[in-house]
Amino acid sequence: MEPEMQSPIQLEISRRNLLISSAATLAVSGAATGQAAAQTEGETVQHMSKLTLTVNGESRDLDVDNRTTLLDALREHLHLTGTKKGCDHGQCGACTVMVDGRRVNSCLTLAVMHEGDQVTTIEGLGKPGALHPMQAAFVKHDGFQCGYCTPGQICSSVALLEEIKANIPSHVTGDLTVQAVVTPTEIRERMSGNICRCGAYSNIVDAIVEAAGTKA
Ligand code: FES
Ligand code: FES
Numbered sequence: 274m275e276p277e278m279q280s281p282i283q284l285e286i287s288r289r290n291l292l293i294s295s296a297a298t299l300a301v302s303g304a305a306t307g308q309a310a311a312q313t314e315g316e317t318v319q320h321m322s323k324l325t326l327t328v329n330g331e332s333r334d335l336d337v338d339n340r341t342t343l344l345d346a347l348r349e350h351l352h353l354t355g356t357k358k359g360c361d362h363g364q365c366g367a368c369t370v371m372v373d374g375r376r377v378n379s380c381l382t383l384a385v386m387h388e389g390d391q392v393t394t395i396e397g398l399g400k401p402g403a404l405h406p407m408q409a410a411f412v413k414h415d416g417f418q419c420g421y422c423t424p425g426q427i428c429s430s431v432a433l434l435e436e437i438k439a440n441i442p443s444h445v446t447g448d449l450t451v452q453a454v455v456t457p458t459e460i461r462e463r464m465s466g467n468i469c470r471c472g473a474y475s476n477i478v479d480a481i482v483e484a485a486g487t488k489a
Contacts, residue, residue, distance in 0.1 A: 324388045328353065329397025337384050343377070344368045346384035347394060355395040355424045359468075366467035369425035369432075370394050376432035378466075395424035398431065407431050410480035418471035426467050430481045433463045437485075455485040 320339050325332060328351060335350055344361070347353045347370070359367030361380045368379040371393040399405035404412070407430050417423040437453045445462040446453050453459065460481050461474075469477065 322385045324385055326384070326387055326389075327391045329393060335384060339383065339385050341384045342380050343370070343372075343382045343384045343387060343392070344379035347379060347392070353394050353396055356428075357421055357424055359422070359425075364468070365422070365425075366429060367422050367425045369429045369467065371428055371432050374432070374435060376429050393428070395428060398427065405431065407434075407480070407484045410484040411477070414476045414480040414483065415473070416477040416480040417469075417473050422467060422469045422471075426464070426469065426477055429464060429467045430477075430484065433460070433481070434485055436463065455482065457482065 321336060322339050323334065323336050325334050326346075327333070328347070333351055335346055337346055337350060341350070342361075344356060344358055347356050348358065356370055356379060357367040358380065359365035361368075363378050363381045366378065369376050370379045371377070372382075372387060372390050374391075399408045405427070407427050411417060411423065411427060416426065434455065437455055437459065440453050442449050442453060443459055443462045445458050457478050460478050464477065464481070
């Protein structure tokens with residue numbers, strides 16, 4: 274069957290209908306976009322969390338975006354800038370702190386995951402004039418040059434000695450049936466997550482050996 278021909282008037286009416294329906298579609302999608310934006314704004318509020326951490330023995334209340342790392346919570350919210358941001362993705366160890374006695378890369382963990390936890394930073398280990406033995410050993414053995422990695426190195430070293438005391442084996446621990454001991458090999462392996470671009474490694478090992486009270 275032959276397709277029915279449309280008159281110029283019918284074509285004009287169809288074209289007008291098309292324009293009207295397109296405008297209506299745009300209006301609806303505009304309204305939807307506005308609604309989405311409003312929802313996004315609403316969600317931003319819901320993305321905030323209140324939490325309480327015990328930092329260096331002191332209870333600290335925080336109101337943070339859920340995406341805030343523990344590192345940023347310490348540095349930006351609590352102004353504890355001793356903990357350093359090196360790579361910000363778990364490769365350098367500059368951000369190492371202790372959480373409930375265990376060392377963690379604070380750039381890799383969210384603050385909201387630590388409600389009620391005990392966090393120890395370099396500021397909580399010792400103060401000028403009353404240094405932690407590990408801090409004193411680092412000073413004595415020149416375990417740093419620029420010092421940027423040092424807070425992380427020291428927090429890691431303190432936790433390392435506790436790990437060995439608790440007989441937690443490392444990759445280089447030979448005999449798992451006897452108590453683990455502090456040796457330079459164990460120290461190097463267990464400190465391998467803490468990078469020092471100044472290359473103060475041998476002095477760092479000497480400092481840890483001294484703080485552990487063992488012989489190199
Ligand atoms: S800043 Fe966290 S590991 Fe580098
Ligand atoms: S002392 Fe400079 S990076 Fe370690």
